[in-house]
Amino acid sequence: MNIEIRDLCHIYPNGVEALRGISLSIGTGEQVALIGQNGAGKTTLVKHLNGLLRPTRGEVWIGDWETRQFSVSRLAARVGYVFQNPDEQLFCKTVEEEVAFGPKNLGFDPVQTAAMVEDALMLTGLWDKRGVNPYDLSPTGRKMTALASILSMDTPIIILDEPTTGQDAATTARIAQIIARLRKRGKTVITITHDIDFCAENFARVIALLQGQVLLDGPAREVLGQEELLAQTYVEPPQLTRLGKRLELPETILNQDEFLRAYRKVTTH
Numbered sequence: 647m648n649i650e651i652r653d654l655c656h657i658y659p660n661g662v663e664a665l666r667g668i669s670l671s672i673g674t675g676e677q678v679a680l681i682g683q684n685g686a687g688k689t690t691l692v693k694h695l696n697g698l699l700r701p702t703r704g705e706v707w708i709g710d711w712e713t714r715q716f717s718v719s720r721l722a723a724r725v726g727y728v729f730q731n732p733d734e735q736l737f738c739k740t741v742e743e744e745v746a747f748g749p750k751n752l753g754f755d756p757v758q759t760a761a762m763v764e765d766a767l768m769l770t771g772l773w774d775k776r777g778v779n780p781y782d783l784s785p786t787g788r789k790m791t792a793l794a795s796i797l798s799m800d801t802p803i804i805i806l807d808e809p810t811t812g813q814d815a816a817t818t819a820r821i822a823q824i825i826a827r828l829r830k831r832g833k834t835v836i837t838i839t840h841d842i843d844f845c846a847e848n849f850a851r852v853i854a855l856l857q858g859q860v861l862l863d864g865p866a867r868e869v870l871g872q873e874e875l876l877a878q879t880y881v882e883p884p885q886l887t888r889l890g891k892r893l894e895l896p897e898t899i900l901n902q903d904e905f906l907r908a909y910r911k912v913t914t915h
């Protein structure tokens with residue numbers, strides 16, 4: 647399902663102009679990372695995709711739906727949004743109820759709901775915790791519950807707002823696996839992140855925002871190679887990308903394997 651954003655502007659009631667003319671097309675099954683300094687407008691932008699915010703000017707299309715014509719609850723069938731702070735999202739007494747709420751609400755029958763809930767609980771590693779109250783879980787457990795409660799809805803579009811912030815390496819690796827799984831299923835995933843290594847390793851396309859506008863948009867290698875431009879929005883390319891540049895390696899490096907390959911090539915000649 648395509649996402650089409652046309653000249654989107656958003657002014658908050660207090661007069662803050664958070665988005666200033668954003669136009670983007672995101673195709674079915676694309677995996678996009680959204681980066682940029684604090685206050686750049688990342689969260690404001692994604693909240694327009696599921697109708698939590700409405701454009702002050704411009705349009706947002708989710709497939710053939712213009713978001714202004716549809717309620718948040720209708721849009722929930724197309725766009726799943728995992729909040730940055732799970733405490734804004736969780737309200738049920740057990741993990742299982744929480745994860746079942748969405749599919750039940752979308753009208754899936756009990757058999758389908760049970761299968762989707764089980765799948766989401768397995769993917770997030772919460773199967774053994776399904777009877778626990780989310781508020782008795784660790785912050786990581788709550789974050790994974792929030793993620794599972796969106797995965798279970800099986801929406802074509804999934805938005806993750808800073809999924810890895812504050813997470814250990816094992817949890818970050820699990821989130822990367824879940825994103826890879828969603829890729830195989832043809833889901834569109836938009837992830838806001840300040841974790842630039844995570845961005846380089848998991849996303850083909852990167853969009854950088856600066857003060858409510860698109861600063862850069864393109865393949866990860868192109869965007870993360872633009873050190874000077876990224877600096878305007880206080881994003882540093884990954885350590886290895888910068889090291890590769892300092893070593894004057896011919897291509898932009900995104901991960902360890904690429905670094906080793908390029909480094910060996912240079913040192914063996």
Ligand SMILES: Nc1ncnc2c1ncn2[C@@H]1O[C@H](COP(=O)(O)OP(=O)(O)OP(=O)(O)O)[C@@H](O)[C@H]1O
Pocket residue numbers: 658659660662663664682683684685686687688689690691
């Ligand atoms: N509810 C609100 N009312 C008024 N201004 C807001 C509101 N939410 C955000 N803003 C302002 O809008 C601008 C964009 O904020 P937004 O939260 O979208 O940025 P962000 O890129 O998600 O930042 P962060 O990386 O810190 O999460 C900022 O200037 C912010 O202070």
Ligand SMILES: [Mg+2]
Pocket residue numbers: 688689690730
């Ligand atoms: Mg934000």
